[in-house]
Structure formats: structure tokens, C-alpha cells
Amino acid sequence: MTVMEQRGAYRPTPPPAWQPRTDPVPLLPDERPYRVLGTEAAAEADPALLRRLYAELVRGRRYNVQATALTKQGRLAVYPSSTGQEACEVAAALALQERDWLFPSYRDTLAAVARGVDPVQALTLLRGDWHTGYDPYEHRVAPLSTPLATQLPHAVGLAHAAHLKGDDVVALALVGDGGTSEGDFHEALNFAAVWQAPVVFLVQNNGFAISVPLAKQTAAPSLAHKAVGYGMPGRLVDGNDAVAVHQVLAEALAHARTGGGPTLIEAVTYRIDAHTNADDATRYRGDSEVEAWREHDPIALLEGELTARGIVDEDGIRAVREEAEAMAADLRERMNQDPVLDPMDLFAHVYAEPTPQLREQRDQLRAELDAEAQADADTGAAAGPEGAGR
Amino acid sequence: MTTVAVKPATMAQALTRALRDAMTADPAVHVMGEDVGTLGGVFRVTDGLAAEFGDDRCTDTPLAEAGILGTAVGMAMYGLRPVVEMQFDAFAYPAFEQLVSHVARMHNRTRGAMPLPVTVRVPYGGGIGGVEHHSDSSEAYYMATPGLHVVTPATVADAYGLLRASIASDDPVVFLEPKRLYWSKDSWNPEEPQAVEPIGRAVVRRPGRTATLITYGPSVPVCLEAAEAARAEGWDLEVVDLRSLVPFDDETVAASVRRTGRAVVVHESGGFGGPGGEIAARVTERCFHHLEAPVLRVAGFDVPYPPPMLERHHLPGVDRILDAVGRLQWEAES
Ligand SMILES: Cc1ncc(C[n+]2csc(CCOP(=O)(O)OP(=O)(O)O)c2C)c(N)n1
Numbered sequence: 001m002t003v004m005e006q007r008g009a010y011r012p013t014p015p016p017a018w019q020p021r022t023d024p025v026p027l028l029p030d031e032r033p034y035r036v037l038g039t040e041a042a043a044e045a046d047p048a049l050l051r052r053l054y055a056e057l058v059r060g061r062r063y064n065v066q067a068t069a070l071t072k073q074g075r076l077a078v079y080p081s082s083t084g085q086e087a088c089e090v091a092a093a094l095a096l097q098e099r100d101w102l103f104p105s106y107r108d109t110l111a112a113v114a115r116g117v118d119p120v121q122a123l124t125l126l127r128g129d130w131h132t133g134y135d136p137y138e139h140r141v142a143p144l145s146t147p148l149a150t151q152l153p154h155a156v157g158l159a160h161a162a163h164l165k166g167d168d169v170v171a172l173a174l175v176g177d178g179g180t181s182e183g184d185f186h187e188a189l190n191f192a193a194v195w196q197a198p199v200v201f202l203v204q205n206n207g208f209a210i211s212v213p214l215a216k217q218t219a220a221p222s223l224a225h226k227a228v229g230y231g232m233p234g235r236l237v238d239g240n241d242a243v244a245v246h247q248v249l250a251e252a253l254a255h256a257r258t259g260g261g262p263t264l265i266e267a268v269t270y271r272i273d274a275h276t277n278a279d280d281a282t283r284y285r286g287d288s289e290v291e292a293w294r295e296h297d298p299i300a301l302l303e304g305e306l307t308a309r310g311i312v313d314e315d316g317i318r319a320v321r322e323e324a325e326a327m328a329a330d331l332r333e334r335m336n337q338d339p340v341l342d343p344m345d346l347f348a349h350v351y352a353e354p355t356p357q358l359r360e361q362r363d364q365l366r367a368e369l370d371a372e373a374q375a376d377a378d379t380g381a382a383a384g385p386e387g388a389g390r
Numbered sequence: 391m392t393t394v395a396v397k398p399a400t401m402a403q404a405l406t407r408a409l410r411d412a413m414t415a416d417p418a419v420h421v422m423g424e425d426v427g428t429l430g431g432v433f434r435v436t437d438g439l440a441a442e443f444g445d446d447r448c449t450d451t452p453l454a455e456a457g458i459l460g461t462a463v464g465m466a467m468y469g470l471r472p473v474v475e476m477q478f479d480a481f482a483y484p485a486f487e488q489l490v491s492h493v494a495r496m497h498n499r500t501r502g503a504m505p506l507p508v509t510v511r512v513p514y515g516g517g518i519g520g521v522e523h524h525s526d527s528s529e530a531y532y533m534a535t536p537g538l539h540v541v542t543p544a545t546v547a548d549a550y551g552l553l554r555a556s557i558a559s560d561d562p563v564v565f566l567e568p569k570r571l572y573w574s575k576d577s578w579n580p581e582e583p584q585a586v587e588p589i590g591r592a593v594v595r596r597p598g599r600t601a602t603l604i605t606y607g608p609s610v611p612v613c614l615e616a617a618e619a620a621r622a623e624g625w626d627l628e629v630v631d632l633r634s635l636v637p638f639d640d641e642t643v644a645a646s647v648r649r650t651g652r653a654v655v656v657h658e659s660g661g662f663g664g665p666g667g668e669i670a671a672r673v674t675e676r677c678f679h680h681l682e683a684p685v686l687r688v689a690g691f692d693v694p695y696p697p698p699m700l701e702r703h704h705l706p707g708v709d710r711i712l713d714a715v716g717r718l719q720w721e722a723e724s
Contacts, residue, residue, distance in 0.1 A: 131499040142467065143499055147491045153457050154492070157464020157472075164446055165468075183484070187457030194452055349498040350536055352505060352560045355590070355637035 022231045029224035029234040033268045036244040037301045045243050047311045053090060053242045054306055055320045057299045060086040060110045062324035064273075066331050067109070067123065071277040075335045077128045080107045084272030087242035087298035088174075088204045090114050095249035096172055103142045103155040103173040107204075111174060112141045119327070120334045129339035149179040152188030152201065159192070159199040159256075170256045171199045172249070178209025180223050189264065193230040198256035201264045202249065204239060206271035211284040227264035239267030240298040243305075270296075343369060398575035401549045405435045405511075405567065407580055408553035409473065413443050416471060419557060421448040423458060423475030423511075432477055433513055433572055455485035459510065463492050466506045473557055479514040480523035486531075493562045494537030505560045509553075514542075515608040515658050516690075517570035517705055519698040525569075526695055527659035529607075532564045533635050533668070540635040541589055542566040544610035546576035548633060551587030559589060568608035592639035594646060598628035601652035601715055604643055604669055606632040609656045609706060616711040625715055635665060643669070644676040651682040652718040656706050661689030683719035 036042050064083040070076040082089050085107075093114035096102060104111050112122045116139040124133020125144055132143040142158075145151035155173035162169035179185055180203055192199050203223050207214060220226055227234030233255075237248045245267055252263035270293035274281040281290075306312045312320075347354050347362040354362065413419045421436055427450035430437030439448040451458050455476060462472035476482035482489075489510065496506045516525035532540045539561055543549040549567070556563035595610060596617050603613040610631045617627035630646050632639065647653045653673055655666040666687035673685050688706045696704045 130501065131495075132501075132503075135503040136467070136500060137503060143496070143504075147487060150460065150487060150491060153460025153488070154464035154467065156457075157461030157466075158468045159464070160461060161465040161468035161470045164470075171464075184456055184460060184487075187452075187454040187460065190452050190454065191457045191461050345501070349500075349502045351497065351539070352502070356640060357638060 024228050027228045027231070027233045029222060029227070029236040029266070031236075033236045033238040034244050034248060035238045035241050036247060037241045037305050042243065042305055043309075045247075045305075047309075049094075049246070050243065050302065050306055050311055051316075052094065053087075053246060054299075054302050054312070055323065056090040056094065056114050057086045057242060057302060058320050059324045059327055060090050060114065061299060062328045063110055063113060063119065063331070066328040067126075068273065068277055070123075070332070070335050073336075076123060076126050078276050078278055079109075079126055080276045081271075081273040082107050082110050084293060084298070085204055085206055085239065085269045086110065087245050087302075088202065088239050088267045088269055091242050091245035091249055092172060092174060092202055095246050095253055097170070097253075099140070099167075099169050100253070101140045101142065101155070101158055101169065101171040103151040103158075103171060104144050105148070105151060105174055105176060105179070106144050106146045107176065108174050109144065112139075112144065115139050115141055117141050119331050123335070127335070127339065129341060130345070149175055149182035149184040149188070151175075152179075152184055153191065155199050155201075156188050156192045156195070156197050156262075159197040160195050163195075163198055168257060169198070170253050171197075172253065173199060173201050175201065175203055176209060177203060177205040177207070177214050177223060178212065178217055179203075180226065181217055189226070189230045189232070189262070192262040193232045196259070196261035198259075199262045200249065200252045200256055201262065203264070203266045204269055205266050206239075206269050208271055208275070208285070210275045210279065211281075213284075222266055224264060224266035230264075232262045232264055235263060235265045237265060237267050239269030240296050240301060242298055242302050269298075399546055399578045399580050400573050400575055401543070401546050401567075402433060402435055402572040403580065404546045404550040404578060405553055406437055406439075407584075408550045408557075409436060409439060410442070411584075412473070412554055412557045413439065413447060416557075417447075418469060418471040419447075419473060420465065420470050421473045421475065422451050422462060423449075424451065424453055424477050426450060426475050431475055433567075433569070435511070435567075435572075436475065455482060456488050459485040459488040459493065459508075462508050463488060463496070463506060466508050467504060471507045471509075471557060473509045473511060476510060476512045478520075478524050479512055479526040479528045482510070482512050482528065485510075489532075489538070489564075490535050494535045497561065498537060506562050507557075507560050508562045509556045509559075509565055510562070511553075511565045511567060513569045513572075514566045515568050515570060516695060516701050517608060517658075519701070520569075521698060522695070525701065527657065527690065529566055529635055529657075530659055530664050532566075533665060537562065538636060539563040539589055540566065541633065542568065542607040542635065543633065544568065544571065544595075544607055544631050546574065546578040547585070548587055548631075550578070550584045552589065552633060554584070554586040555589050558586070563589070566607060570608050571611070574611070587633070590634045590637040590639060592630050592632045592634070592642040594628060594642070595631045596627070596629040598626040598650065600626045600650055601654065601718055602628045602630055602643075602646045602650045603654050603656055603711065603715075604630050604632065604646075604673070605656040606635065608658055612706060612708065613656050613711065616708045616715075619708055620712060620715060623712070623716075627715065638669075638672065640672055640676060643673060647673050647677045647685075648680045651680050652715075653677075653681075653685045654688055654711065654714045654718070655685065656688045656711055658690045658705055660692040661687050662692045664689050683717075686714045686717060688714045 089110040224234035
């Protein structure tokens with residue numbers, strides 16, 4: 001018999017200092033992703049919440065479609081679409097209290113917008129006229145983070161600071177399945193559990209990290225199982241079931257708020273679009289897989305529930321769609337205006353006060369721009385918006 | 391420098407005092423790192439802080455440098471003023487991504503809406519017989535990262551004054567502590583109110599007329615020693631202690647070189663791609679018509695930091711500095 005085979009029977013006296021620590025069993029995730037829609041539990045869901053989720057999902061899908069169109073028109077440099085993942089994006093924003101914080105990744109523009117960030121300001125990073133286009137303190141949304149998983153320790157630190165100050169504030173951090181392989185994911189979860197910080201981690205397992213499928217990313221039983229190693233509960237949820245995601249998030253947030261510490265949630269979903277508009281997904285996945293997931297669409301799932309229960313009718317659905325169209329038209333119009341650029345901004349915010357070296361470089365650029373403007377004026381050409389260099 | 395010596399204090403003690411005073415003055419100041427609590431840090435710089443301010447203000451973190459700095463970022467976002475200790479120069483590297491991608495950029499990224507007043511204390515440099523990974527001069531990496539201030543004291547009084555200024559700064563500061571000066575003593579009176587030194591100003595440590603030694607941190611005492619020895623050769627050397635690599639005090643440096651007409655940059659960091667190249671270029675750009683000779687560099691070799699039994703060959707010493715001074719084309723004078 002190998003040692004593995006005799007586990008359980010093989011019980012030598014433990015070493016002197018050994019004590020049992022956390023009981024792992026209550027931390028284990030469910031065996032299958034938690035579902036509400038299409039189950040009896042759905043009848044208990046609050047109709048007002050369902051309507052709200054539905055309206056945001058439809059808006060969210062329209063936003064994704066519009067932003068992707070803007071890349072084709074050259075109005076956005078790039079857009080990582082969250083089409084297919086709207087239930088996670090929307091539930092993340094709606095489950096939070098006003099005073100809480102959201103820590104999004106580059107794919108989570110939608111969550112930021114659903115939380116109240118201006119739709120155009122949320123796209124500044126991807127349009128490229130600046131990095132973060134909104135004041136993070138206005139809606140308590142940290143900057144969209146591009147280096148994978150690096151936003152997770154920030155969320156832990158902020159939650160820890162709020163906890164130390166005695167504030168009733170919880171942080172929710174979003175990350176992709178690929179991001180869970182990064183060292184910062186590990187360090188953030190470990191710090192969060194050791195400090196019992198009021199933070200919740202939501203992994204959107206959309207199947208791919210660009211082209212790399214989950215099977216090449218991890219050998220864990222599920223991403224939610226990783227929680228157990230840190231001593232926090234793991235939850236597995238159907239990421240296309242907006243009601244289930246919202247419920248699991250709300251529970252985890254309440255748990256954190258009342259001193260229960262962090263939770264890791266894995267939402268199983270699917271990235272319907274390519275990684276970004278610049279990616280060609282046909283190189284690494286087949287249409288049939290995408291079609292299967294289209295059948296499990298988050299909007300259709302919720303709409304089915306709403307109509308079956310008579311919570312919305314045809315008119316209600318039309319009103320939601322019209323409202324989403326209006327949002328898209330407004331976004332299109334505002335994004336079609338050229339952003340106002342001031343090259344002097346390059347030097348304005350590197351430090352609280354520019355260093356002498358930066359002041360020199362700023363003066364140099366200003367002189368170059370003045371000379372350019374002068375040359376343009378001399379040749380009778382009108383100076384462009386950037387040429388004035390004021 | 392004060393002349394009334396009550397009892398000499400070490401640089402490490404001055405740093406401890408600076409942390410303590412900063413924590414007393416501002417409840418937002420939090421010290422965090424590996425072994426900084428109960429032990430007081432491997433160099434004892436945080437000695438007594440956990441006992442005095444509690445574990446929440448001086449925290450033994452899990453052993454993970456990216457996690458330490460990353461959580462400090464979040465704490466700063468929420469209005470705290472974290473002071474992070476990296477245990478050694480080479481063990482700060484796991485935190486590099488957080489430093490470069492977030493700490494250095496957050497203020498700029500958010501147009502100033504989200505300043506990050508984080509101080510990262512890094513014991514650096516050699517000369518203490520440290521085995522591999524305990525003696526790096528990592529300042530060039532930090533200097534090359536816009537958004538960071540890079541500060542390094544060479545005296546006991548500056549250790550106090552510059553650390554207080556760094557913690558008070560709304561910009562992130564990499565505060566490089568010269569390991570081999572931790573136990574250097576000075577007539578510094580810890581009972582007296584201490585001056586907070588502004589960041590970004592170099593000082594003339596020793597006035598002289600014939601050439602300028604431009605240096606910082608652990609090489610300052612070496613340069614002062616070299617300047618004394620140079621008297622025998624008839625050279626009267628000025629020693630400029632930069633104190634801050636970013637921002638760089640072009641004014642003080644250029645004024646000195648214009649007076650003396652000759653300059654040597656001295657540091658432990660390797661010469662190729664090291665701070666000396668930048669400094670030499672800046673001096674040449676500003677003082678070309680005053681220069682009697684090219685600006686020379688005395689730096690560590692471009693080798694991975696040597697094992698302890700060989701490090702004395704690597705570190706810039708008095709002889710190597712005097713050799714360089716001797717190559718400053720004095721023959722043109724006579
Ligand atoms: C540290 C780091 N390494 C590599 C990249 C490049 N990159 C951007 S997105 C991505 C895939 C991430 O996949 P996942 O975490 O699953 O999130 P998803 O894009 O699917 O939302 C990669 C490799 C990055 N942004 N950051």
C-alpha cells in the first residue's frame with residue numbers, strides 16, 4: 001500500500017507544535033456553478049431587482065456593441081468587449097453600496113459605467129487621449145488596470161485601510177481566469193485572508209486568456225477551489241445568470257462587511273467576442289463552442305424569467321431597448337467629437353510639482369509647438385487643434 | 391551640522407527617530423514590511439515602533455514584496471501614508487511591477503486626482519560583507535522610472551531630515567539607505583528638534599577649488615577621505631553630496647563645476663548605464679566652456695555584485711578616486 005492509499009488509516013502522532021487550523025470543508029465551493037434562473041429559487045427574487053438587472057444588461061450589451069463599432073471607425077484605439085459577460089459586469093456594480101470600492105480590469109469598462117462613471121470618461125484609456133479619464137474618488141472606481149492582477153493587492157490594501165479606520169467599506173476586485181496565474185493574485189488573496197480584509201474577489205472565467213484556454217492555465221479542480229488554500233470561502237456561480245451572480249456577490253459582500261473576511265468567487269462565463277477587436281479568435285476556437293454559449297445568453301436567460309413571470313411585457317422590453325439605443329446614440333455622438341488635447345499635460349501630473357528637469361522639457365516642447373504654429377501661420381496654413389501648443 | 395555633541399547617534403537611530411516622529415505627528419503614517427514589528431527590522435530601523443504604536447501601525451506582513459507594495463498602494467488610495475520597508479536592495483525586485491506600473495504612475499494617470507504618498511525604504515549598496523543578493527546598488531532602475539523621487543542620505547542628520555521630508559511628500563519616494571552607513575556616527579543630538587531637509591537639493595560637503603567630486607550615499611564618506619588625502623598632492627577637492635538623484639539639483643552641481651573646472655562622479659553602482667553617465671552628460675551640457683578636462687567616472691565594475699571576499703576590489707576607494715583626479719589633464723595648467 002502506498003502512503004496515499006493508506007491516508008486516513010495512517011495516523012501517526014502529530015509533531016508537538018501541530019494544531020489543526022482552519023477546517024477546509026466549509027470553505028469548499030459547490031460542485032456545480034450556482035444557478036437561480038430556471039430554478040424554483042427564481043420565484044423568490046425581487047421583481048424590482050430583476051427589472052434593474054435586465055435594463056442594465058441590455059444597456060451593457062448595447063454599450064459593448066457601440067464601443068466595438070467605434071474601434072472600426074477609428075474612434076477607439078482598442079476595445080476589449082465584455083459581450084457575453086454582462087451579467088458579471090452589471091451584478092458587480094449593482095451589488096455594491098454607494099460607499100464601497102470597485103477595482104476593475106481593462107475588460108470591465110461596463111462595470112465602471114454601470115456604477116456611474118461617465119461612459120465617455122470610462123473610454124478615455126481606450127480612446128487614448130489620457131490614461132484614466134475619470135476621478136476615481138467620484139464613484140469609488142479605481143483606474144481600469146491593464147497589468148494583470150496588479151489591482152488585486154490595491155483592493156486588499158484599500159479594504160484593510162478602511163477596516164483600520166473603522167469605516168463600513170468593502171472592496172470588490174475583478175480579475176480574469178488568466179490573471180489567477182499571476183503572482184499578484186496569490187499575494188493579494190493571501191494578504192486578504194491573513195488580514196481578514198473586507199474584500200471580495202470576482203474571477204470572470206470566460207474560458208480564455210487571449211488564446212490560451214483554462215486547461216493550460218491551471219490544474220486546480222476549479223478556480224474557486226483556490227480559495228481554500230488561503231483559508232477563505234470559494235464560491236462557484238453561473239456567470240451568465242445575473243440573479244445568481246448578484247446574490248452570491250451580495251452575500252460575500254455582506255459577509256466581508258460584517259467582519260467575515262474575504263471570499264473568492266468564480267463566475268463561469270464566456271467571452272463571445274474576440275479578446276479585443278484586434279484579435280482573431282478563429283485561430284484558437286471553433287464556432288460550435290461559441291454557438292453553444294450564445295444559447296446560454298445572459299440577457300435571454302433573464303428575459304425568459306421576466307416574461308414568464310409577467311414582470312415585463314413587450315412594451316417594457318421595447319422601452320428598455322429604446323433607452324439603450326438612446327444611450328448608444330449619445331455615446332456615438334460624444335465619441336465622434338475630437339477630444340481636446342493639451343500636450344503640456346504630459347508634464348503637469350508626473351509629480352505634485354514638476355521637477356526642474358521636467359520644467360525644462362515642458363519649455364522645450366512649448367517652444368517647438370510655438371515654432372510649428374508660427375511656421376504654419378507663415379505658410380498661411382491654419383494651425384490644427386494640437387498646433388497651437390498653448 | 392550641529393557642533394554640540396550630546397552623544398553620538400547612528401544613522402539607523404536617526405532613521406528610527408524619523409519614523410517615530412512621523413508616526414506621532416500623523417496617524418495616517420503606517421510602517422509595513424517583513425520583520426518590522428516584533429523584531430524591529432533586520433537592521434533594527436523600526437525598533438520599538440510596534441510596541442509604541444501597535445501592530446496596526448507597524449505591521450509584520452506576509453513575505454511577499456509585491457503584496458506589501460501593492461497593498462500599500464490601496465492603503466494610500468484610502469488616505470493612509472504607508473512607509474514600506476524592503477528588507478534588502480535585491481529583495482525589492484518582486485515589487486518592481488507595482489512600483490513601475492502603479493506607484494510611479496498613479497498621480498499622472500489620474501491627472502493628480504489620486505496621489506500616492508508612499509515611501510519605499512530600501513537598504514542598498516555594499517561594503518558590509520553581504521553574500522549574494524545583499525549588496526546591490528539599484529538606484530539606476532529607480533532613476534529611470536518617471537514619477538518616483540529617489541533620495542539617499544549620507545549623514546545622520548540627513549537621514550532624519552530626508553526621511554521626514556520623504557514621508558511628508560505627496561509623491562512616492564524611493565528612499566535608499568546606504569547599508570554600510572547605518573552604524574556611522576555623528577554628533578547628532580536626538581533631543582533637539584530636527585531639521586526636515588527639502589528633497590531635491592544637493593549640498594557641498596567640503597568646499598574646494600581645484601576639482602569637484604560629485605557623489606551620494608555610501609560614497610560620500612569615501613570622497614571626503616579622498617579629498618583629505620588629495621591635499622598631499624596639492625589638490626583642493628570640493629565634494630558635492632547629491633542627496634537626491636530625482637529631482638536632480640543641476641544648479642548646485644553646475645555651480646561647483648564652473649568654479650573648479652574639473653569633475654569626477656563617484657558611485658558604487660556599475661558605470662555602464664549607471665547614474666554617472668547621466669550626471670556627466672548633464673555637467674558637460676551645462677559647464678562645457680568651464681571644463682578643463684572631460685568629466686570622469688569612478689564606478690563599480692560592470693559585474694554582478696562580487697562575493698564578500700572580493701568586494702573591496704569592486705567598490706570605488708580613495709586610490710581609484712585619486713587616480714581619476716590625476717587624469718583630469720593637469721598638465722595643461724603648467
Ligand atoms: C502582467 C501582464 N502580462 C500580460 C498582459 C497581456 N495580456 C492582456 S490581456 C491578457 C489575457 C488575460 O486573460 P484573463 O485574465 O483571462 O482575462 P480576459 O482578457 O479573458 O478578461 C494578456 C496576456 C498583461 N496585460 N499584463
